[in-house]
Amino acid sequence: MSGHKDIWVVIEHSDGRVKPVSLEAVHAARQLSSKSGGQVKAVYLGSQSGDGVKVVARAGVNQVLLIVDSELDTYTSSRYLAALVGCMGDSPPSAILLPATNHGKELAPALASSLGSGLATDCIGLDYSESSGIKVERPVYAGKALSYMEFLGPVPVIITLRPNAFRSDPIADYKEAPIIEHSPAWTEHSRLLHLKEIVKGGGTLDITEARIVVSGGLGMQGPENFHLLEELAGVLGAAVGASRPVVDNGWRDYSNQVGQTGRTVGPDLYIACGISGAVQHLAGMSSSKCIVAINKDPHAPIFEVADYGIVGDALEILPILTREFKNALRT
Ligand SMILES: Cc1cc2nc3c(=O)[nH]c(=O)nc-3n(C[C@H](O)[C@H](O)[C@H](O)COP(=O)(O)OP(=O)(O)OC[C@H]3O[C@@H](n4cnc5c(N)ncnc54)[C@H](O)[C@@H]3O)c2cc1C
Incomplete structure (x- = not known):
């Protein structure tokens, strides 16, 4: 079960462009894996439009899992959930990291509930020790205190990361990681919702992601x-x-x-x-x-x-x- 030490990062992208918060999550995963071992795998859902997949492959990950289906080009929680769980098979990672964006905040609890695993949201620090596994740091009481949590249940643990809390070094020239394609196996449940149209609300920059x-x-x-x-x-x-x-x-x-x-x-x-x-x-x-x-x-x-x-x-x-x-x- 080599997958057990791996860390997955769910990549958020729009129109084929990777959101900077996802590269922050990759950076956090790399730091964590340097202590916990295992590989960092970026999970990119959608068809290969734009250079998003290539950008992720050069972001310092060990592998890109590309779950290819045009139904995944636009985020819907039921499709993303079904595709991610389906791709895991019998070799789940130790942790799945997502940015604490609107999508991440919706998908993370759905994943945790579906997998029966622990969830820590809006984390600003990650650590690992052999004795207690992955530990997270997260602000509570409107930022007046910090809580430190460990996970007791089964893997993968689900963690959302606060945008701008895990900055990567701007100068990094990593070797391009292999891109492994998967096709999602849709379940009856994941087909219950079909996305017809997205009405964009003006395209202004999200304040949580802005520098x-x-x-x-x-x-x-x-x-x-x-x-x-x-x-x-x-x-x-x-x-x-x-x-x-x-x-x-x-x-x-x-x-x-x-x-x-x-x-x-x-x-x-x-x-x-x-x-x-x-x-x-x-x-x-x-x-x-x-x-x-x-x-x-x-x-x-x-x-x-x-x-x-x-x-x-x-x-x-x-x-x-x-x-x-x-x-x-x-x-
Ligand atoms: C349970 C609870 C939750 C809350 N949650 C939030 C929250 O999420 N976010 C939040 O912001 N507040 C929140 N509040 C409200 C908060 O307590 C304050 O009332 C609010 O932040 C004040 O907003 P303000 O600074 O815009 O207005 P004010 O306190 O009225 O301040 C206006 C400021 O503008 C200055 N000013 C006036 N004219 C000018 C000018 N021409 N040029 C420059 N400066 C000028 C004044 O000197 C003053 O300092 C919450 C309150 C409660 C009780």
């Missing part, structure tokens, strides 16, 4: 001023976030909300504009690598966590930042 987030609070004064954040985000390649009252007021969609009752982000750069810095907001962004705050009030609590602070009117400062970044990035 830069520009967020607005009530200090933005109204929805008509959020174009200032969109413009800065456009120049920086960033996603736009928001505080809860902004969402409650209907200025922005809930998918933009950062905080305890919204999304948790950990980008390289978080720019908080007109946000006071309430604990519930900090719970969703304080793990950002660099925090910049723009606030009229020099005593606003956000400045206590900010690496850089600008005291002033966000509505005046944002256009200046956008112009300056545009100029700086053009050169």
